[in-house]
Amino acid sequence: MADYLQQGAAAAPAVNRDEKKIIFASSLGTVFEWYDFFLYGALAAVISKQFFAGVNETTAFIFALMAFAAGFLVRPFGALVFGRLGDMIGRKYTFLMTIILMGISTFAVGLLPTYASIGIAAPIILVILRMLQGLALGGEYGGAATYVAEHAPQGKRGFHTGWIQSTATLGLLLSLLVVLGSRYISGDQFEVWGWRLPFLLSIVLLGISTWIRLSLSESPTFTKMKSEGKTSKSPIRESFGSWQNLKIVLTALFSINAGQAVTFYCAQFYVLFFLTQMLKMDPALANQLLIISVIIGAPFFVFFGWLSDRIGRKPILMLGLLLATFAYFP
Numbered sequence: 001m002a003d004y005l006q007q008g009a010a011a012a013p014a015v016n017r018d019e020k021k022i023i024f025a026s027s028l029g030t031v032f033e034w035y036d037f038f039l040y041g042a043l044a045a046v047i048s049k050q051f052f053a054g055v056n057e058t059t060a061f062i063f064a065l066m067a068f069a070a071g072f073l074v075r076p077f078g079a080l081v082f083g084r085l086g087d088m089i090g091r092k093y094t095f096l097m098t099i100i101l102m103g104i105s106t107f108a109v110g111l112l113p114t115y116a117s118i119g120i121a122a123p124i125i126l127v128i129l130r131m132l133q134g135l136a137l138g139g140e141y142g143g144a145a146t147y148v149a150e151h152a153p154q155g156k157r158g159f160h161t162g163w164i165q166s167t168a169t170l171g172l173l174l175s176l177l178v179v180l181g182s183r184y185i186s187g188d189q190f191e192v193w194g195w196r197l198p199f200l201l202s203i204v205l206l207g208i209s210t211w212i213r214l215s216l217s218e219s220p221t222f223t224k225m226k227s228e229g230k231t232s233k234s235p236i237r238e239s240f241g242s243w244q245n246l247k248i249v250l251t252a253l254f255s256i257n258a259g260q261a262v263t264f265y266c267a268q269f270y271v272l273f274f275l276t277q278m279l280k281m282d283p284a285l286a287n288q289l290l291i292i293s294v295i296i297g298a299p300f301f302v303f304f305g306w307l308s309d310r311i312g313r314k315p316i317l318m319l320g321l322l323l324a325t326f327a328y329f330p
Helices: 002-011 014-042 044-051 057-073 075-089 091-111 121-151 157-194 196-214 220-227 235-240 243-278 283-297 299-311 313-327
Strands: none
Touching: 014 044, 014 057, 014 091, 014 121, 014 157, 014 196, 014 243, 044 057, 044 121, 044 157, 044 243, 057 075, 057 121, 075 091, 075 121, 091 121, 091 196, 121 157, 157 196, 157 243, 157 283, 157 299, 243 283, 243 313, 283 299, 299 313
16 A cells, blocks of 8 residues: 555646645545534533433533543444445545534434433433444544545655644634534523534535535545555455554554544543533633634644654654653643
8 A cells, every 4th residue: 555655646647736625625524524523522511411411410421421432432443444445435435425424413413302301312312423423533534644645745645644633623623613603692592502503503514525525536546556456355354364464553553543542632622621620610711712722733733744754753753642741740
């Protein structure tokens, strides 16, 4: 695959002309997916009251966080399922499948009756929808990074995929802004019906994302591999069936992604929960503070992606993990 990434990037003269469109379209769709996924985290305190009202407030909030975690538990399966589909039918149509699944699941949360209306069925359906969101995002995020990397010219892969990495932060920013706007629109009715507005808006974002992604062409690397009959017949077995490949997978999971995930979600979501639940800060003010920090941090994803093209990936990864290790306790 690495050889094909280099050949695909070098062999497609149209890539340079379409670079901005590819990055923009891929990133925008992924921003919307992260927006859908992060809405739950941004509204966990409200959702705990709406869907886990049969227990005390603290227990309800813990249950709400467990439902939030359900989306993460299935993300690896989403990556496997949609990664396999991406190798079979191509990146473009897998893109469409993941974003439609995410958009419909998120919109459904906005229509879901609360615990007061249908009892225990409400949190059960909510967890199912969260798991569908996790499946979709598991396929979307890796697919978007692969799609952009396969279009990127040599020497610019870190810079280009840095835009995809920034989409998580921009998705969180968008969710916080929409939640803040919904609080303003609904006023003191936010916890009654206003919390549904951000979820219902996702149907509009779904339409925009689908339209944009339909205009994209298939990855030149995938097209070249398919035309030569060299696509993998059993990518899952090839990834996990030999120790040489499995060692790479385990290194990526536990030496890179695990640390990155802890760093990101502690910085974004645990801070929000800590401010609102422990320090009892006004939720609107907590959202505003997190919005400011997200705006400050977002450009650094692209910058360090660009820097990794010049000094290598490993030093950047080590620097980020070390900074998180020393900065979190203070």
